Amino acid sequence: MSSTTTHTEKLAAAVEQVPGVDELYPANAVLSTVVHQVVAAITQKPATPEFVGLTETHDGITASVSIGISDAEAASEVCRQVYDAIDHYFAASAEPDEPAVTRIEVTVARIG
Amino acid sequence: MTSSPDDPDFDLIAHLSDFLDRGESPPDELLNTTPDHRLAYDALTRFRSMAQDILAEEVSELSADADSWVAGILKSIHRESRVGRTIPVSHPSPKAALSLTEGAVRGLIRAAGDAVAGTFIGSCTLDGDVAVPGSPITVNVEASVFWGERMPQTAKRLRDAITTSLLHHTELNIQAVNVTITDVHLRRNATPAD
Amino acid sequence: MSALVSDEPSNLGDAADSILVARAVDGDVRAFEVIVRRHGPLMRAYATRILGSNGDADDVVQDTFITAWERLHELQDPAATKAWLMRITSRKAIDRIRARRADQPLGEWDVAAPESESPHHRAEAASQRERLTRALGTLSESQRECWTLREIGGHSYAEIAEELDLPPSTVRGLLARARQKLMQEMEEWR
Secondary structure, eight states: OHHHHHHHHHHHHHHHTSTTEEEEEOTTHHHHHHHHHHHHHHHTOOOOOOSEEEEEOSSSEEEEEEEEEOSSSOHHHHHHHHHHHHHHHHHHHOOTTSOOEEEEEEEEEEEO | OOOOTTOTTHHHHHHHHHHHHTTOOOOHHHHHSSHHHHHHHHHHHHHHHHHHHHHHHHHHHHHTTHHHHHHHHHHHSOGGGGOOOEEEEOOSSTTEEEEEEHHHHHHHHHHHHHTSTTEEEEEEEEESOTTSTTOEEEEEEEEEEETTOOHHHHHHHHHHHHHHHHHHHOOOEEEEEEEEEEEEEOOSSSOOOO | OOOOSTTSSSOGGGSOHHHHHHHHHTTOHHHHHHHHHHHHHHHHHHHHHHHSSHHHHHHHHHHHHHHHHHHGGGOSOGGGHHHHHHHHHHHHHHHHHHHHHHTSOHHHHTOOOOOOOOHHHHHHOOSHHHHHHHHHHTSOHHHHHHHIIIIITOOOHHHHHHHHTOOHHHHHHHHHHHHHHHHHHHHHHO
C-alpha cells in the first residue's frame, strides 16, 4: 500500500516535468476523490487525490494519467513524451517482486 | 373563490385581469361604464410594465458581487460530460495507449479560430471515425464574424488556421475543414464603426 | 479560476448567445462563464422575487445553471437562451416553494403579511420599485408567488396552476386578490 502511494506521487512528479504538461487531473475523478476524503476524515490526513491511476489486471499493472497541456508543443508529441517518462520511471524503479507494468494510458484532456 | 364580501371591486379586477392575461383589451363598453373601470384598468396595465422594469433595476446591483458565485457555479458543473470520443495517438510500444479527447481537440479548433481577429467559432464537429487511425475526417465549424469583415476571406483564414493547428497537434487525417458563417456580430461594449 | 478571456483577440463577451451556447455544448467552460455572467444576475433577481428572500435564490440560480449545462443541447433556439434559463429558474424556485410549503399547512401559507408601515414612512419611499416592493410585501406568500410568476415570469394561469399544484380557479383568485391589494397600496402612495 505505501509503495503504491510512493509510486503514484513520484510518477506524478515525473509527468509534470515533461515540457508542455501544465495540469494533471485526478484519476477516476469523482469516485476516488470522495473515497479519499472519507479516508482522510478517518485517518486525519489531508486528502491528496491520486493523479496517476495504478490498477492491477490479469496481465499486470496498468498505469493511467489524464493531463492538460499548453499548445506551445505538439500535443501528440507531448503525449508520447509523457508515456516515455512513465515507462522510464518503471524501468528504473521496478523491484523484482512487483508485477510488471503492461499498459500505460495517457489521455490529453485539454490543449492550450 | 370569485368574490369577497368586503370588496365591491373584486369581480371587476378579476374580470379585467382576464383580458390583460389573454393579451386583449377590454371592450370600451366595459371601460366606459364608470370612471372607476377605466382607472382600474390603467392601474393594472401600469403594474404590468412596472413589473418588467423592477428586475432590470435590481440586476445592475446584483452584478457587482458576481465573481464568487460565478466561480461556485463553474466549479459545480460536470465537465466530464463533454469529453467526447477518444482520438488515438500512435506510439511504437505495444504497451502504449495514448489519446487526445475529442473535447480537447474541439478546444484546439476553437482556439485556432478565435485567434483569427474578428471571429468566434460556434459549434464544431469532427465527422468520421476518429477512433480509427488514418480514417478520413471532415471538420465542420460554425462561426460568427465581426460586422464588416469580408466573409470569403475570413472563412479562408479560419480554414487555414484550423487546418494548420490540427496538423501540428494531432494525427488526424483531415480531408476538409468546412466553415459556415452563421452569424455577424458587433462589439457589445463599444459603438460600432460608421 | 482562469480570468475572463480579456486577452483574446476576440472577446467572448462580445459573442451572441447562440455562439456561446454552441461552444458550451461542445464543452467550452469559458463560454458558459460568459452565459452565467450575462444572464445570472437577472435570474438571481427573478428567483429572489419569487422566493421573497435572498438565501435560497443563490442556490436556485446555481441549480439552474447546473441543469442548464447538462441540458444545453436540448435548447432548440439558442437565441431564446434567456427565456429558457428563466423558465428553469422558475421551476427550481417553485421546487423550493413546494418543499417549504410541505412544512406548513396551506391555511398559513395564504395568510396575509403584516400591515405595511406607517404612511409617513411610505411617503419616503422614493422610487417606483421601492413602492412596488413594499406593496408586494403586503401580499400573502401565495399571492406574491402567483403575481411574480405571472407578471415577471410571464407564465400562463395554466402553467402556474400546474407548477404550484393548485386548481386554475385558485390561481385566478390569488392573482385577482394580489392585484386588488397592490392597487389599494399603490393608490395610497400616489
